[in-house]
Amino acid sequence: MEKPLILVTNDDGITAPGIRNLVKFMNEIGEVIVVAPNSPQSGKGHAITIDSTLTFEEINLEGPQKDYSLSGTPVDCVKFALDKILTRRPDLVVSGINHGANSSINVIYSGTMSAAVEAGVEGLQAIGFSLLDFSWDADFSHAKEHIQNIVKKVLENPLPKGIVLNVNIPKLAEQEIKGVKVCRQANAKWEENFDERINPHGKKYFWLTGYFNNMDDGHDADETALADGYISIVPVKFDMTAHEHLLHLRTILE
């Protein structure tokens, strides 16, 4: 049987420990091609590069996979891989492992998840992986078996059309992880608090900061599963229509 072709990307950049670990885990399952940003792209959401141009390089990194770095966003990487690098459609696209959570509302800001969503828009099977540890030195080894299990299950049982998976992994030792829970996106948001400073020329400038406000303790919410020591998996769709409100809104707006 032919090995599955797996496209790997991320938003922390092609040399980030998170993606290098994911590549290692995927090399044991399939033929791997990496097309990832040449610089950090955290928080880039579903941005694409239309007002400037893109360049790419093949680079040599450890392992049997091929690695290409692109001067664009995570979504650019998926588009570019499909149009210019891959010679056949991949069996799976995986994005990550992100350094930090992409649970609940973070799905919408996350370059990691936007790459997976873009692959879904392209009709491909796709999964985004994130570890709840922002550190560059995060320990990804305990996630290996869990990630490989999820990937194998998806390769054996293709996801429904229009769906990709958002997988978040708690920062726990392997034996402390209680299992996997399929969840809904928790109702949460960031409360912004711009940090105001003065530059050496006397002009104000601002850093975007804030704190995460989880307003949802539902047993089926991803934040709850993570707090309880489970890996959370949210099936994410890119049809953003609020179908349940169409009828009501017709009576008001038409």
Added chain:
Amino acid sequence: MEKPLILVTNDDGITAPGIRNLVKFMNEIGEVIVVAPNSPQSGKGHAITIDSTLTFEEINLEGPQKDYSLSGTPVDCVKFALDKILTRRPDLVVSGINHGANSSINVIYSGTMSAAVEAGVEGLQAIGFSLLDFSWDADFSHAKEHIQNIVKKVLENPLPKGIVLNVNIPKLAEQEIKGVKVCRQANAKWEENFDERINPHGKKYFWLTGYFNNMDDGHDADETALADGYISIVPVKFDMTAHEHLLHLRTILE
């Protein structure tokens, strides 16, 4: 009765004709504050600025509104306005008028719509407006009455929690517009086709280009309404969970 406070933003930049027209239309309805990008931000999706800093300026443009230009993305503008500029929560956030369509899958790439979605995440009423005309010299005047009507209806009948509106307006004379249809997001995608060039130093570079592929002729899809001469309104939600697949996926993944 106090005038409603309306925050206006966009992704084409604060001086774009589309936003200047929207500001004029909104000045007839409420008290207007504009916080918009100081440069074009098309295709920025839900990007936020976390690796660099932001600056803003109050600028003087025609009309009674206050105008602030920010060195960030459309989503940054909404966050910054709420935290640093507005002294009370706005009654409505409007984004646009975008120069070009944000119907169907474009909602996911669009800075205009991401600003509206961010306002929704903040618990605010929000509408994104787009005209199906990419031209900088597009005629926005025929959209005035339609936009004002939609805004008034939303101010009188608040949208359900977790919902914002994606309004697209066909490029037609006022009397040719047949009315308004509340629609679902059409199943469509961009087929990318990177345009390869060689720079003066002999290195390859690429422009992202492509064509729009509408795979959906459903009578309730936004692309169909627009093609038939209607203004399309899609209620957009930011809970991206595919709730309808949770049970099935639990049997496979847990």
